[in-house]
Amino acid sequence: MTSYRNGGFFNPAYHDTETLEIDRRASSKTHHTNPYDNEDPTWWGDRASNDAAIGRVPQGGWQEESWRGRENIPMDAISIRPRSPPRHHGPNHSISGMDPEYNHSRSIPLPSSSGNMTMRWRGIAMRRMSMFPDADHTQTAFTEDAIWNEMQNEQQNLLEELAALSTRDRIKAIRDLPMSFKEKKHIRKELELQSSRKSRQFTCLADCSEKVSLFSRKCGYHVKSAKQTLELWQGAMKSIGGKFGTSVLTYFVFLKWLLMFNIFSFLVNFGFVTIPLLVYKHTPNISQNVNNVPQNVTFRGLEILTGVGYFNYTVMYYGSYSNETLVGYNMQLAYFFTIAVYMVLCGISLIFSMSVNFKNNYVLADSASNSAWQLLCTWDFSVTNEKAVKQRRNNLCVQLKESLSETAQQERLTVSEKLKHYGIHFGCWLLSTSLAFGCAAGVYFVYEYEIETTNIANWSLLDEAKTLLVPFVVSLINLVIPLFYSLFNKFEHYSTHRKQIYALLIRNVFLKMSILSVLCYYWMKKVPDKGSCWESTVGQSLYRLVLFDFLFLMLGSFFGEFLSNVIGTKLIPRMGVPEFDVARNVLELIYSQTLAWIGIYFSPLLPAMQILKFLILFYLKKVSLTHNCQPPRRSGRAAQMQTIFIFLLFFPFFVGALSIVAYTAWSLTPSEDCGPFRRLSNSFSAVDVWIGNLKNVTGSQWVVEIYNNVIRSEIFYFLITLIILVIIYILWQVTNGRKELIRRLRQQIVNEGKDKSFLLERLQDLQKSLPNKNTKQKKQKGSMKQHSDDHSSGDQSNSNAMVQALLARQELEEEERRYSIGGVPVPSEMSNSSPLMQAMLARQLADQENEDQYPMHDENPSSSSALAQAMAARNRVEDEENNQYDVFNRSSAVTQAMQARRRAEDTDDDMGDLPHPVSNVMMQVMQARQQAQEDDRIQWMTAPPQNPGPSGSSALIQAMLARQEAQNEYDDGY
């Protein structure tokens, strides 16, 4: 409301009136939960006397501020009520301001849902923003009873709603309030006071529960604190984020997340499988088929790379685990269930984080609003490094320029150019796909070669070295081919950066999938027929793969980042310092995690290796990043990328690993003479055996029953699948419905915007059609100003506008109240216009009347007769209204207020011989306003009562008009 600065043709006051409307809309929803609804008449009586208070001109701090320099005018004389103490917007005052009704309204049950609550808070937030554009509560210009009351009322409602929540929800709700800490603290205190008052009424039970909740809250804070202390790499993360931005940080967050998976997996495996074995069986290596631990097996060093030999006799691999029941601890079951539970937990946590990510990042997010998005959402507030900031700036400039030229370019793209682009795309896809196939075939043949040439019977050092061939080739492929893919990407022209990244991702995923599937084919089909303890063999090859992957990752960061940095800075400056390729690096992580998941069955301690690997990798990548790389040029959509990465990790990779493990456990025959499942047809039959044993135990029949009838029955799974399909279908339909709803709501916003602009146009037309009158009015007002310009400054008109706006607001509220009691508000856009026009007409009428008053006023400087006339006219209207609106006590209050005001005026006239031009102007504006209101009311009587549309909009129009008028005055004043 302080923004009268650009005062051009278009009224800036419109800003606020529009916000007023929005505000109303937001809070009108919540009025249904408002306990005040039941006692509106009394409340409105109160409100009406407030009207009078406004009529009598603001007081307190506002007066001091805006009426500065004119103390000699006895403003207070108009008021017959004693001057109330100046009020401030400090929250401390709202406790004292509790209405008496407030207490007896508390018994009314409060139907509050959380959705409703957030709407209300938003409404409040918006309102606050509109009332205090600069969030400045100390600004005394707004110290106005009405606003203050309203705020207080809002706060009461808020308190009510908060009080209805449980302690925990309440705390959360308070935290989410868009208010300053002071206000929040005040609300919190208020609530505590209330609850303590309440608990005094009840038994000590409530007291107890209160204490328990308090205690649990404290505990929660301590746990949160402790968790924060344990958080890994906080400082490192901050510095990376500060230097390279959120998108690069995604990689490190992902790495940390995977590390947590592996730590959990290691703890579980080590705790439930390895420790029991180590404790009860000191020599795990007897499990090898020969009962002698080979004397010649010593640690030679090559084992670290190959994972064979000495490692075969440790708890590293499947083969070393026992199938016995160790002092009541069934190793078979422990092994089976540990891995099964781990895999299930992994899956659940993946699905959970995926869904959270999808929810937070809105799957539907589209790139439609590119410029606005680039302007308002891309700046990374966490970046603190000067160089990075500079670079981001440059990048943003380049991107904006690009997007400007792109839009111009898009249309000029000819068919032949398009064809060329498609041709290049096709070629690249073909090339990359065939490369992936070629690599898979290569791996296949290398494996074939290894299996054919190695001789298990006499295991030589050369044979051992030969086993390194496959992991070497696989890791090399993983290192080199993605670089090729990145190269292809440079030749292609994608319309958006996003498409480019997706293409790159899909190709890389395809490559990794094809290689892994060849390897899995070998492990599942060929290896089981070969060796005596094939699970351990598979475990060894996984060990080698994991290790080589690690070595090549290090090499990769050497070649990929260090070398290209050297080349870019020293040799070919054109290339420049490399960027950190988040997508490629994350895919590498995903790949290595997949290996670990597959290996969990064959080598339960593989996660330990993975932990080490990730720990080293974190520091390595951090160092490499800070020394060799520059912040990314494109501010990619980091959050979206993260969602995609998690999805990729889940969908092809985790699901693939899970199915491999499940296939192994269900369908493959375990080795005859090693491992926990020896001499069983498959791993799952360990459970069969256990259930078979349970049959003999009394009291556990139900477990057997459940197992036979539920777990083993196809019907059960069939039904479950059916139900899930039905649920999916229903949810899908619901989603479609919601999408439609969103579309319609958006359309509605657009329509309302059009309505608004149409109405504004009409308004301006109407005003133009009455130019003479307006100028006359202006002239008069100008002369009035001249009278008083030794006293009044521009502040005065400002205050008029204030008062009018307040009135409009109050009126709006009043109407809304009335309708919320009267009937269900029907959202109707159609009926908007005609009542609106009526309102405008009424307004015009009022204006004319107003003008009629002005000349008279000129004749009689004391203005009493004009006033008296106006009063009489008003009284008539009021009487009419009294007859019709007896249902609402409000009108009587209004009359009272009127009388009070009249008396005030009379006394004023009696007392003051000197003219009060300013106050007279004020009064007249008020009256005109009031009259317009009356007219309006009369018209509503004819209008259908359950239509909130006209009321809201007419009041809006009135407010606008009032504002415009004030603006005119203001302009004249200068």
Add this chain to the structure above:
Amino acid sequence: MGNKQTTFTEEQLEAYQDCTFFTRKEILRLHTRYRELAPHLVPLDYTNNPDIKVPMTLIITMPELKENPFRERIVETFSEDGQGNLSFNDFIDMFSALCEASPRELKTIYAFKIYDFNRDNFICKEDLEKTLNKLTKGELTPEEVTLVCDKAIEEADLDGDNKLSFADFENMISKAPDFLSNFHIRI
């Protein structure tokens, strides 16, 4: 914490924890950071809620804010007097709203306030131009700035009044999943 001298009472800390997204440790750390800005001004003992404000010129020297193009606006938005002088409560408020745990709705409201330079409750073209100039430090020509701003408004303005209201802004934010992670200052 109570080994040397108490900065806050138990009650104060609890209030801070209830009303912000921070833990006790973070609140104490924030206090240390706040005190570092003006050691002669800010006492160690905050148990009696001293009414002390650190001026904006000092606040924006924090490394977290120093390079931020919107640093003045951020500080102004959160200061109670609107001039950029921050009391400790304002300081906590600022980082609480910008921390990771703060929900989207809250961040949206504050982001809107920050981008609304002239505080008229709309992000109008003027605001957008200011934003753009802050982001690019005047490296675009005035014509380009106008073009970009026009385009931005055209894209994000739903109701066709040529400026972005809060609803427009919110709608745009909902399409930009990065906003949450970008509108975030690690402390």
